[in-house]
Amino acid sequence: MFDSFTLVAATADLADERAARGVADLVEFRMDLATDPLGQLAAYDGELPLLVTNRPEWEGGDADGGTVDAETARLEALEAALGNDAVAAVDLELAALRRDERAVSVAEQADSLGVEVVVSVHDFAGTPSERAMASLLSAAASAGDVGKLAVTAHDREDALALLSATHAADAAGERVATMAMGEAGRHTRAVAPTYGSKIGYAPVHAEEATAPGQYDLETLADLVAQLRSQ
Numbered sequence: 001m002f003d004s005f006t007l008v009a010a011t012a013d014l015a016d017e018r019a020a021r022g023v024a025d026l027v028e029f030r031m032d033l034a035t036d037p038l039g040q041l042a043a044y045d046g047e048l049p050l051l052v053t054n055r056p057e058w059e060g061g062d063a064d065g066g067t068v069d070a071e072t073a074r075l076e077a078l079e080a081a082l083g084n085d086a087v088a089a090v091d092l093e094l095a096a097l098r099r100d101e102r103a104v105s106v107a108e109q110a111d112s113l114g115v116e117v118v119v120s121v122h123d124f125a126g127t128p129s130e131r132a133m134a135s136l137l138s139a140a141a142s143a144g145d146v147g148k149l150a151v152t153a154h155d156r157e158d159a160l161a162l163l164s165a166t167h168a169a170d171a172a173g174e175r176v177a178t179m180a181m182g183e184a185g186r187h188t189r190a191v192a193p194t195y196g197s198k199i200g201y202a203p204v205h206a207e208e209a210t211a212p213g214q215y216d217l218e219t220l221a222d223l224v225a226q227l228r229s230q
């Protein structure tokens with residue numbers, strides 16, 4: 001997984017798997033946005049493998065990670081999810097891995113279970129310099145199986161810088177996934193795979209986007225396929 005482009009249907013409702021089947025390669029289960037996430041996981045009998053994400057508020061998600069206890073509970077929920085056979089990948093924030101031994105332990109457990117680790121970085125305010133993105137991508141890629149960087153583009157220069165950083169990381173042999181959030185970055189979701197990005201995220205239904213600027217699943221599948229076959 002993630003050696004070639006992987007199309008991910010992002011959702012807080014595992015019932016969406018049926019609609020994603022045949023289009024997506026993987027379902028991202030946003031546990032932080034879900035009702036009864038561990039219950040949904042236990043009842044899951046879909047065909048697509050799962051990527052589990054429990055994004056904290058401090059990185060743009062909904063899970064409480066504001067106190068030591070809350071952050072422990074957030075990581076414990078991810079750890080519990082790893083025991084489910086359908087779980088093929090787990091998302092951990094680079095910032096959590098850098099400062100929290102418990103996050104490192106979740107990554108180690110994932111590794112021992114053959115579960116891939118996506119290490120992610122988000123910038124909801126803007127797009128860092130290309131140099132800063134290069135260093136974030138390489139830190140994230142070396143901390144797990146794929147390094148993911150989602151930035152916010154305000155103009156074309158931001159989008160171009162992200163694509164350029166993606167190309168450079170891919171050319172250096174790093175496994176990365178990139179996307180620019182927001183209207184100015186929207187096209188990067190379709191184009192970044194051509195420059196080496198290994199994951200694209202899309203909601204099954206456009207109105208249930210998990211990040212600004214996402215295309216719906218069918219549209220992203222179509223755009224990526226068209227561009228990559230050129």
Ligand SMILES: O=C1C[C@@](O)(C(=O)O)C[C@@H](O)[C@@H]1O
Binds near residue numbers: 211
């Ligand atoms: O981190 C990411 C990327 C993302 O934020 C996006 O911009 O598509 C969507 C999230 O669901 C996922 O966890």
